[in-house]
Every structure is written in C-alpha cells, then in structure tokens.
Amino acid sequence: MGAQKNEYMLEMSGISKAFPGVKALDNVELKVKPGTVHALLGENGAGKSTLMKILMGIYEADEGTVTFKGKLLRGRRNVRETMDVGISMIHQELASFSQMTIAENIYLNREPGKGLFVDDAQMNQDTIELFERIGMDINPNTKMRDITTAYAQMVEIARAISLNADLIIMDEPTSAITDKEVEMLFNVIRRLRDEGRSIIYITHKMDEIFKIADEITVLRDGQFVGAKPISELDSDQIVSMMVGRQLVQLFPPNEAVPGETVMKVEHLSRKGEFDDISFEVHKGEILGIAGMMGAGRSEIMSAIFGITKPDSGTVTVNGKELSLGQPKEAIEAGMAMLTEDRKGTGLFLGLSVNDNIGMPSLRDFVSKGLLSQTRLNKACEVQIEALRIKTPSGKTVIRGLSGGNQQKALLGRWLYCKPEILIIDEPTRGIDVGAKYEIHKILCDLAKNGTSVIMVSSEMPEVIGISNRVLVVSQGHITGELQREELTQETIMKYAAV
Ligand SMILES: Nc1ncnc2c1ncn2[C@@H]1O[C@H](COP(=O)(O)OP(=O)(O)OP(=O)(O)O)[C@@H](O)[C@H]1O
Ligand SMILES: [Mg+2]
Structure with missing residues (x-):
C-alpha cells in the first residue's frame, strides 16, 4: 500500500520549539487520521500543550511543518485563521469571561445579529440546541461566574462543537468533571468521530485512553517516542513509553495514626x-x-x-x-x-x-x-x-x-x-x-x-x-x-x- 495523500487529516512533522532555558519540542511528529480519536500522551512538561498551541497558531514553531486536509498551513498564523480552516481547541486553562452569560461566552465575536444589535433570543435558542446535542441542561442566561469548573468545561466543549470544526483538540477536558459528565462527553466525542471528525485528546487518566482513543502518540521530554493504534498496547506499555521506565503504580503506605x-x-x-x-x-x-x-x-x-x-x-x-x-x-x-x-x-x-x-x-x-x-x-x-x-x-x-x-x-x-x-x-x-x-x-x-x-x-x-x-x-x-x-x-x- 503506497502512502496515500489523504490518509491523514493532520500531519505535523519535524516540529521544534524552544523557550528561554527549555527545549519544549524537538523534532516531533503527530499524524491524525480522519474519523479517529487520537490521544496525545506524556508526563507533565512533555510538550503536549505546546504542540497543540503551535497547531492552533498561538505559538510559532522554530522548525517543522503543519499540513491539514492536504494543505500546508502557514507557520505564522493566528488562532482565527486556524479556526477558519476547521481546527478548534478546548484549553487546559479555562479562559472564559466571568461576567458574561454562557450564551455570550459561546458566541463571543460571532453573535447572531439583528441589525446592529445582538439577537439575544436567537443566541439563547442556539445555545439550548447546542446543549441538547451534548445532553447538557443549563440556562444559557446563567453568568459564567455562577457555574462550577465542570460546567465551564462543558461550555468550552459546546463552543468547540458550535464552531463545527473538523479537528477538535481537547486538552485534559475531563480534569474537572466526574463520571456522569465524562460519559456524556465520550458520547459526544463518539458522535463527532462517527461524523468523520477527528479529536486530539490529551489526558493523564489511563482508563480514559482505553475507553475513547483509537490511536496514541507519546511524547517524553519534548521528544517523539512513538505512535500506535491502541489495540496493540496495554496500560503498562503505554506507561513505560511515557515515563521511559517500568512503574509500579501503587499507593504509598499510609502510616498515619489518627489522634484526638x-x-x-x-x-x-x-x-x-x-x-x-x-x-x-x-x-x-x-x-x-x-x-x-x-x-x-x-x-x-x-x-x-x-x-x-x-x-x-x-x-x-x-x-x-x-x-x-x-x-x-x-x-x-x-x-x-x-x-x-x-x-x-x-x-x-x-x-x-x-x-x-x-x-x-x-x-x-x-x-x-x-x-x-x-x-x-x-x-x-x-x-x-x-x-x-x-x-x-x-x-x-x-x-x-x-x-x-x-x-x-x-x-x-x-x-x-x-x-x-x-x-x-x-x-x-x-x-x-x-x-x-x-x-x-x-x-x-x-x-x-x-x-x-x-x-x-x-x-x-x-x-x-x-x-x-x-x-x-x-x-x-x-x-x-x-x-x-x-x-x-x-x-x-x-x-x-x-
Ligand atoms: N510560554 C512558555 N514559556 C516558557 N516555557 C514554556 C512555555 N510554555 C511551555 N513551556 C515549557 O515547555 C515545556 C512543555 O510544556 P507543556 O505545557 O507543553 O507540557 P505538557 O505536556 O502540556 O504538560 P502538562 O501535562 O503538565 O500539562 C515545559 O518545560 C514548560 O515549562
Ligand atoms: Mg499541558
């Protein structure tokens, strides 16, 4: 089988990026097929978020290329341009505006309009429909500051979905949500995948990888370690790819003797x-x-x-x-x-x-x-x-x-x-x-x-x-x-x- 031109939706190759005192990425590659969930794994500081910020155009890589749907993307580009070609990202650090409502936050800078004015009713209706798609039930008029981290995370997810992106990056999306919401999120992810979209999924939770990922790419200390379909791996193998050594994953003994x-x-x-x-x-x-x-x-x-x-x-x-x-x-x-x-x-x-x-x-x-x-x-x-x-x-x-x-x-x-x-x-x-x-x-x-x-x-x-x-x-x-x-x-x- 020859290398098909359109086998990958996304190809990042030879990506390097240095910050003062740190080589965050060194000749890294990431290849994502259409209609797949691709887990991007590695220890804290391995370079995952940096690679995604380069993909989004938040940072410019020192070296390397990014090809999306067969087109070479410019190295120097802004987030708007990236979103316009169909890539959207949910950030690890939530960046919402607390005094705005949920609906305003989702449709920021692209509010449905009535002449010069924002059509609030339309915007709220759109938000409700969006929430229905992901099984969320919350008043779109609620202020961002009044919702918990978990809901704020779901709002971010709703926003990415509303942008109708072909590739959605989720950087630790479940870090603040528990089992029920995770199931809800995974259902949404599966639906998106079945529509032919791709998801890059960053997580530190091993059980999630096996539940949702089709393929994985592992980084360690800014270097590319390997990429494989999940079906070829077990949890120990993934961990040793990540940490470069065998890890006995136990809890330390709790020797505390509770007193008064x-x-x-x-x-x-x-x-x-x-x-x-x-x-x-x-x-x-x-x-x-x-x-x-x-x-x-x-x-x-x-x-x-x-x-x-x-x-x-x-x-x-x-x-x-x-x-x-x-x-x-x-x-x-x-x-x-x-x-x-x-x-x-x-x-x-x-x-x-x-x-x-x-x-x-x-x-x-x-x-x-x-x-x-x-x-x-x-x-x-x-x-x-x-x-x-x-x-x-x-x-x-x-x-x-x-x-x-x-x-x-x-x-x-x-x-x-x-x-x-x-x-x-x-x-x-x-x-x-x-x-x-x-x-x-x-x-x-x-x-x-x-x-x-x-x-x-x-x-x-x-x-x-x-x-x-x-x-x-x-x-x-x-x-x-x-x-x-x-x-x-x-x-x-x-x-x-x-
Ligand atoms: N803006 C920046 N300025 C300086 N150093 C940075 C910057 N962003 C990232 N780094 C450094 O680059 C390295 C990779 O960081 P990155 O955030 O990509 O890691 P990560 O894999 O996402 O880790 P985590 O799992 O903890 O989120 C780290 O050593 C970090 O300190
Ligand atoms: Mg990170």
Missing part, C-alpha cells in the same frame, strides 16, 4: 448548597471526601474555611469556635486550603515559582525586618527538587510552566506551612502517573507528622488508596461514613448515588 479530635463541624448549612453537615477531624489522619461532581463537597469546604458564609452551624478548631466567613481566622487557627480552581484562587501567575511556593511562609524568611530572597530561593529549590517540578529555575515566572507543574508548585507550598489542618480539593488533577505517587506520598507524610488532611477527590482509587476514613457526600448531605477497612468502589458508590 482537632476540628468539629456541627450542623453547618448553606441554602441551596448543603444542609446539616456535621463531622469531626482527627489529628494526623487523611479524611477523604468522596462524591459526585456537584454533590456540594467543594462548597462545604469553602464554607468551613470561611470563603463563603454558612447560614448556620459551627466550626470549632482545637476547642475554639471560629467566626463564620472569616478565612483569616481559619488561617490563624492553623488551617490551609488548596482549592480546585488553582488559577482563580491559588496561583500568582506573574510571580516566580519560588515566590509561589514561599508566599504564605514569607515570614519565615525575614530576618531583622528584611526578606532574604536568597534564603527563600534556597528553601524553595529543595521543594522543586523533591516534587520534581520541571522548570528552568525557581526564578522562572510560573506562567511558563506546564499545567501539571504549576500544580506541583502549589502543593510545594503546603510542605512549608505544615498547616495543622490542610483542606485539599482534587490533589492530583492534571498530574501525570509518575508524579501522582509523589503527591500521595507527601499527603501521607504530612498526616504521619500530625497534619490532618481533608482530601476532596473524585478519583476513587485515590480516595481508597490513601484515606484513613471517608465521608461520602450526595446532594448536599453526608450520606455515609466509611472506615479504611470498608473502602471499596462499591461501598462508596452506594452512598454517592443516594
């Missing part, structure tokens, strides 16, 4: 979010909070930490009742929280990796009233090493790091603070297979050293793997409490689906 009660939450309620939440947290335990997306887990945590104000109930830390809605008091009482929306509430994108890590501990680096940047940098570099954060140096601005590496830096922060109570929402979202273990190890170590870790997670294996105890939340209520010995997917699901 350090925190008591009693009858906490917030209208429309959760109702009558009561539980205790012990010293040095990992308390898993399981449940489906939208169950109210993050809302409960935000209220406990004081980001939102509950209508009633109490939070008591070490015998002292906190004033509600006062994060400052929570912090003073020894609490720290890492939210699921890192970009909105966690990262300082314009600051260096070191400053992001050292931020809450700056006091530790002050002597005689002066901040010692040298000491701060030294201490942070230890963390960078320990977490294997891929960055040219600690002084690099964090915006330039890959998504997963930004995440690791945020985690590094809590290693210093050694808070008494750490609330952490989806700790390994967007983290590659190799680094997940490292993060679980950190959480186990924190617990062993006396920190109480409250871990909200939608990943069952993780909840089961490292929790001492698990609370299951469903529709704003705690529906079950499980001890370590009782933890299985089935027992958790039984309570989560109440």
